Amino acid sequence: MAESQALGAFLDDLASERSTPGGGGAAAISGAMGAALVSMVCNLTIGKPKYAEVETEIRDVLAKSEKLRAELTKAIGDDVAAFDAVMGAYGLPKGETDEAKAERTAKIQAALKIATDVPLECARLCAEVVKLAEITADKGNLNVVSDAGVAVQSAYAGLLSAALNVRVNAKSIKDRDFAEGRLATLESLLEEAGATTEKTYDVVKDKLG
């Protein structure tokens, strides 16, 4: 369980010559930090008379950001499992008969599809965090608006990072309809979140004066 590991030890593992944890785990952590900072801004907005008008909306944002944080924390481990499954499939004996060869190929292809969908789901979760960060930057406690700005940058970095893992695995998938469909979904997530991130960061800089 990545979440019970000490931060320093996790960074040591990330830096090591082992392939996991790697960029996929870092992507999930960036997203989870973004979600946590959205929650922080919500927690420092709820109950303040000055923000009573937005309290219901901010409570809803908090419920969503805490759910996303849990999902993104879980995604750190999902990335390792998906990578290990691909490596395991490539490591299977190559087989002598056509049937055995086809079976190995099918297992590799199935593992690659999962290893495409896992970072795509991480990308989707990060894109959701970007949207919530926009709301907290617009309506949350002004004293912590810089934290909303960090939230949006962390979540967007998570999305850009997960995107690379979608691409690297989609490239080797023979079912091109599957691969192209996933890449199209990814592009639309990137486009929307990119625009929201830019807008939100500018809002935060303006509010900081």
Added chain:
Amino acid sequence: MAESQALGAFLDDLASERSTPGGGGAAAISGAMGAALVSMVCNLTIGKPKYAEVETEIRDVLAKSEKLRAELTKAIGDDVAAFDAVMGAYGLPKGETDEAKAERTAKIQAALKIATDVPLECARLCAEVVKLAEITADKGNLNVVSDAGVAVQSAYAGLLSAALNVRVNAKSIKDRDFAEGRLATLESLLEEAGATTEKTYDVVKDKLG
């Protein structure tokens, strides 16, 4: 010590209504993850016959990225200390005499200068990681080029995040020469690292095909 804390507990603290850890800590972790991924790419490049030609350069990159990772991990705690010092100074009794008032103001201003320099140093370290990530994307093991891409995005997100904390504290500094000087340094870091990040991410996407 933030590095001995479990990742999940750190995210819980980040999400809580306490002001620290906040965006400054998240910025430092983003930078440290970027440095760790640069190190990972170096560790998977060194010793490989195919990359013998760049081995000396990559060994140098690894030494620098590991130093930056240690400094950025330390910066998580520095951010908390700098924030607490500002809050402590604002919390001093306002005083009745002009002398007492001036003393409180001086302490607040001194704390704000430190709270500007601490995230500026974090920003500088992140900008160094961006430069190293560019080298690993260009010359490191092609099998892990996506990790070099994640490294550059993590480090740049750390820089953009630290930048907000520089701005928020610089704004309240009365010594405008000091504040404007720090903001000018920040702008030049952002400009150079922004261009390098964009270029590096494109290189990685091209190599992924």
